[in-house]
Amino acid sequence: MTPIVTGDVVGQRATVTPETDPNTQWWWDALARGEFRVPHCTSCDGSFFPPMPACPHCGSTAVDHRRSTGDGTIYSWITVHLAQDPAFVDETPYTVVAVHLPEGARLFGRIAEGKLADGMPVRAVPYQVGGTTLLGFERI
Amino acid sequence: MITTAPARRPAYAGRAAATGVGYTDFTAPGGRSVLDLALEASRSALADAGLTPADVDGICSFGLFNDSVACQAVATGLGCDDLSYVLDLNNGGSQPAFALLNAAMAVASGMANTVIVYRALNGRSGKKVGSTRFEAPSSQFRYPIGLSAYPQYIALWARRFMIETGATEEDLAAVVLAQREYSALNERAVRRDPMTLEQYFSRGYVVEPFRTVDCTVEVDAAVAVVVTSTERARDLAVPPAVIEGGAWVTGRGSGLDVADLHNWPDFSRNCQHLLAPRLWASAGIGPAEVDVAEIYDCFSPAVLYGLEALGFVERGGAAEFVRSGQTSLTGALPTNTHGGLLNEGYVHGMNTVTEAVLQAQGRGGARQVPRARVVVATSGVLVDGSAIVFRNGES
Numbered sequence: 001m002t003p004i005v006t007g008d009v010v011g012q013r014a015t016v017t018p019e020t021d022p023n024t025q026w027w028w029d030a031l032a033r034g035e036f037r038v039p040h041c042t043s044c045d046g047s048f049f050p051p052m053p054a055c056p057h058c059g060s061t062a063v064d065h066r067r068s069t070g071d072g073t074i075y076s077w078i079t080v081h082l083a084q085d086p087a088f089v090d091e092t093p094y095t096v097v098a099v100h101l102p103e104g105a106r107l108f109g110r111i112a113e114g115k116l117a118d119g120m121p122v123r124a125v126p127y128q129v130g131g132t133t134l135l136g137f138e139r140i
Numbered sequence: 141m142i143t144t145a146p147a148r149r150p151a152y153a154g155r156a157a158a159t160g161v162g163y164t165d166f167t168a169p170g171g172r173s174v175l176d177l178a179l180e181a182s183r184s185a186l187a188d189a190g191l192t193p194a195d196v197d198g199i200c201s202f203g204l205f206n207d208s209v210a211c212q213a214v215a216t217g218l219g220c221d222d223l224s225y226v227l228d229l230n231n232g233g234s235q236p237a238f239a240l241l242n243a244a245m246a247v248a249s250g251m252a253n254t255v256i257v258y259r260a261l262n263g264r265s266g267k268k269v270g271s272t273r274f275e276a277p278s279s280q281f282r283y284p285i286g287l288s289a290y291p292q293y294i295a296l297w298a299r300r301f302m303i304e305t306g307a308t309e310e311d312l313a314a315v316v317l318a319q320r321e322y323s324a325l326n327e328r329a330v331r332r333d334p335m336t337l338e339q340y341f342s343r344g345y346v347v348e349p350f351r352t353v354d355c356t357v358e359v360d361a362a363v364a365v366v367v368t369s370t371e372r373a374r375d376l377a378v379p380p381a382v383i384e385g386g387a388w389v390t391g392r393g394s395g396l397d398v399a400d401l402h403n404w405p406d407f408s409r410n411c412q413h414l415l416a417p418r419l420w421a422s423a424g425i426g427p428a429e430v431d432v433a434e435i436y437d438c439f440s441p442a443v444l445y446g447l448e449a450l451g452f453v454e455r456g457g458a459a460e461f462v463r464s465g466q467t468s469l470t471g472a473l474p475t476n477t478h479g480g481l482l483n484e485g486y487v488h489g490m491n492t493v494t495e496a497v498l499q500a501q502g503r504g505g506a507r508q509v510p511r512a513r514v515v516v517a518t519s520g521v522l523v524d525g526s527a528i529v530f531r532n533g534e535s
Contacts, residue, residue: 050278056393083286085288129284
């Protein structure tokens with residue numbers, strides 16, 4: 001399979017490690033363990049992203065999180081030809097997808113080069129860059 | 141759906157007006173401080189109206205990522221007497237119309253008599269909003285994957301707009317070409333060369349589907365406008381552009397910060413779709429009564445979104461409207477008569493609003509729309525935004 005990130009990336013990414021916060025640390029920790037989890041509201045049963053202290057659908061603070069298969073569909077995508085951040089210059093062109101999960105949340109991640117289409121099925125796949133685990137997607 | 145749109149017109153409607161406007165050079169080599177730029181534009185706007193700093197009792201401005209200077213600095217540099225109203229806003233391009241509405245509210249409520257509204261930044265040589273990294277709750281889900289700049293965020297929206305409406309890259313080109321016809325008439329504009337379709341497609345991608353010319357051009361500049369009572373404005377050196385109404389919206393799904401794209405339900409409809417009913421209700425008019433539209437266009441598809449959102453065209457009809465010349469000087473709805481932010485330069489839409497003021501005043505020069513009485517200007521193209529309606533005060 002084509003790797004999600006190609007090019008000389010190790011060592012350039014010190015400036016782009018995720019700046020986690022108390023709302024999100026658990027999500028990154030789970031991803032690093034290889035677990036893909038989605039924030040969930042026990043009041044309205046809605047799912048959402050990013051992790052936050054209250055549900056954006058109903059305002060309830062009764063929020064937890066649930067394991068997800070990470071299966072979703074492509075909502076939009078871009079291919080970056082001119083990197084705005086110098087850390088990504090050696091990776092261009094690269095593609096970022098917006099993915100809708102059936103649970104009801106949208107996430108963004110890198111995907112390997114190749115044809116894309118509206119509604120194409122993809123799956124979340126954690127990948128490593130310079131010791132940091134990030135969220136990517138692969139076609140299924 | 142909007143459930144809180146006012147059924148009646150707001151208290152400021154018709155009672156406050158934009159008067160003098162001031163600009164710095166947009167193409168100067170740079171090297172000046174933001175305060176220096178802000179003061180030049182502010183002094184120029186006052187002089188345009190026949191006013192002096194002694195007449196000013198309010199100042200309102202907005203910045204983004206600390207790229208501006210505080211209103212108190214401008215008050216100090218102008219040598220103003222005590223001010224009774226000062227408002228430092230944040231959040232960039234969603235703000236210009238909203239800033240003028242706040243000034244109008246201050247005037248109509250009696251809190252101030254004469255308010256300068258300015259935007260100043262070294263957007264080319266200083267902090268470039270297009271690529272500035274900033275700390276925000278959603279940044280951790282963007283920067284590490286190389287989703288790091290506004291051209292990229294809005295390209296994600298544009299792709300969805302193309303999926304939903306059938307719009308093509310030729311449709312984006314139509315916007316760029318139409319607005320180059322205007323910028324050729326605008327000595328202030330940075331990009332003034334006419335452009336053919338072939339030339340458009342010869343430009344490289346920044347981020348698909350955007351080429352360089354689909355993106356605004358960043359400048360070191362300041363723009364200012366003076367807001368006072370309609371009654372007082374009638375006695376000043378330039379005709380009043382009466383503020384007839386306006387609207388702000390933070391929609392459901394706005395997210396956690398200005399670049400959070402996770403929760404907005406539909407990338408093919410932006411904040412302007414949500415605020416349109418509120419905007420028209422506030423001004424007591426509908427889109428059919430508008431003579432000129434100045435639509436915030438940090439990127440080319442924003443014009444297509446805006447034409448649809450405000451009800452000037454049906455869903456999916458914006459590109460054909462542009463291509464058929466309806467947004468040109470002789471078309472049904474002259475649009476972005478300064479050449480847009482795409483060509484004039486990026487003062488975060490403050491120059492979109494001041495172009496609307498000039499058109500409503502009949503001071504658009506070679507690009508003046510004949511018999512322009514009602515002019516609308518929008519601010520913002522993502523999740524939060526504002527808009528304002530001006531009417532020629534002599535009519």
